[in-house]
Amino acid sequence: xxxxxxxxxxxxxxxxxxxxxxxxxxxxxxxxxxxxxxxxxxxxxxxxxxxxxxxxxxxxxxxxxxxxxxxxxxxxxxxxxxxxxxxxxxxxxxxxxxxxxxxxxxxxxxxxxxxxxxxxxxxxxxxxxxxxxxxxxxxxxxxxxxxxxxxxxxxxxxxxxxxxxxxxxxxxxxxxxxxxxxxxxxxxxxxxxxxxxxxxxxxxxxxxxxxxxxxxxxxxxxxxxxxxxxxxxxxxxxxxxxxxxxxxxxxxxxxxxxxxxxxxxxxxxxxxxxxxxxxxxxxxxxxxxxxxxxxxxxxxxxxxxxxxxxxxxxxxxxxxx
Numbered sequence: 001x002x003x004x005x006x007x008x009x010x011x012x013x014x015x016x017x018x019x020x021x022x023x024x025x026x027x028x029x030x031x032x033x034x035x036x037x038x039x040x041x042x043x044x045x046x047x048x049x050x051x052x053x054x055x056x057x058x059x060x061x062x063x064x065x066x067x068x069x070x071x072x073x074x075x076x077x078x079x080x081x082x083x084x085x086x087x088x089x090x091x092x093x094x095x096x097x098x099x100x101x102x103x104x105x106x107x108x109x110x111x112x113x114x115x116x117x118x119x120x121x122x123x124x125x126x127x128x129x130x131x132x133x134x135x136x137x138x139x140x141x142x143x144x145x146x147x148x149x150x151x152x153x154x155x156x157x158x159x160x161x162x163x164x165x166x167x168x169x170x171x172x173x174x175x176x177x178x179x180x181x182x183x184x185x186x187x188x189x190x191x192x193x194x195x196x197x198x199x200x201x202x203x204x205x206x207x208x209x210x211x212x213x214x215x216x217x218x219x220x221x222x223x224x225x226x227x228x229x230x231x232x233x234x235x236x237x238x239x240x241x242x243x244x245x246x247x248x249x250x251x252x253x254x255x256x257x258x259x260x261x262x263x264x265x266x267x268x269x270x271x272x273x274x275x276x277x278x279x280x281x282x283x284x285x286x287x288x289x290x291x292x293x294x295x296x297x298x299x300x301x302x303x304x305x306x307x308x309x310x311x312x313x314x315x316x317x318x319x320x321x
Contacts, residue, residue, distance in 0.1 A: 002039070003042075003043040006045070013043070014048075015047050017049045017051060018036065018047040018049070019114065020036070020053070020090075021174025022053060022154050023055055023087060023154055025080075027175075030082055031088070033082075036099070037089065041098070048102065050104065051105075051113060052091070053128050053157050055076050055129075058072070058092045058093065060095070062095050063088060063092040063097060067084060071084070071091075073146050074144060075157060077145045077148070077154060078146075078154055079151075090103060106128040108127075108128065108131060108318070109126070109319070110124065110125050111123070118165060120165065121163075121164060123164070125161060126160045126173075126200050126318055127160035127192065127196045128160065130152070130156045131321040135190055136180050136190075141157070150188045151188060156192050158192070158209075160172075160174070160176055160196055166289060166290065167309070167310055167312075168205070168286045170205045170207070171200050171205070171227070172207040175210040175213070177189040177191065177210065178194065178209065178216045179214075179218060198316040199315060199318045201312060204293065205228070205229050205230075205231065207233070208231065208232040209221070211232060211243065212251075212268075213243070213247060217247040222254050223253075227254065229255055229295055230251050230257075231258075231295075235264060236264065238264055242264055243260075243265060243268050245267070245268040248268050252272050257274050257275075259278055259295060260277050261282060283296050292306060
């Protein structure tokens with residue numbers, strides 16, 4: 001489906017920049033399974049640049065020999081066999097793959113690493129690898145913590161982008177976390193949202209962090225960004241019960257509408273009249289030099305327009321770490 005839609009939208013199979021926010025299989029799709037690997041190896045898509053977080057590198061002579069113990073880890077917490085397979089494929093520096101040969105590490109605060117072709121547009125890397133954030137016991141999240149008894153969740157390391165087109169501003173940050181907590185399933189989360197929020201500043205549209213997880217979209221984040229519209233990407237009746245009602249409550253306070261890609265978890269979404277279940281692609285259209293933006297579904301049975309905020313609260317300077 002993704003390959004078909006990309007080609008329909010772009011009219012080609014060449015894409016300038018691929019950004020992977022973090023190394024979870026629901027974001028990269030898995031080595032020899034689907035997702036990005038399949039776009040490249042099965043569907044013939046090409047990318048000019050792959051922007052990756054600084055998880056580490058496999059520097060061995062043969063890609064096939066790579067495993068958890070042969071990767072030169074840099075900033076990493078919890079891992080898995082699918083993550084190891086992906087890192088081997090995406091970072092192999094000597095026996096290069098189609099992806100590792102175009103890999104670049106995300107550059108803090110850069111507005112030039114990702115350059116959209118449109119005039120009056122900008123993409124800034126606001127945060128990656130939890131740089132500058134400490135865990136509750138005082139040590140940095142950005143470290144090799146793969147053997148730590150309480151390793152940070154991979155979500156903590158997500159790349160965070162601020163996309164600007166004219167006066168329109170969009171925030172997308174993967175699965176960025178917003179709570180210092182140990183979940184019942186023993187995942188160790190850190191609050192990366194709070195120090196990131198001032199550097200992002202006020203926005204018009206927000207892709208909700210971590211599919212609307214209980215541990216994301218904290219009050220600092222939502223009250224700083226104040227998106228007119230929020231979008232939650234989540235699976236139909238998903239086993240994680242995303243989005244969580246607490247996250248929905250915080251987002252509902254500042255967004256006119258919350259668009260959901262599916263009927264994801266009705267107990268959390270049905271109490272909110274402004275939640276819009278699209279059951280497919282959420283399409284955002286921003287006209288050149290426009291004063292309004294449009295959000296719709298694929299067959300245009302849902303179409304809503306919103307004013308682009310002109311006088312957004314100023315963001316703080318991005319910290320180059």
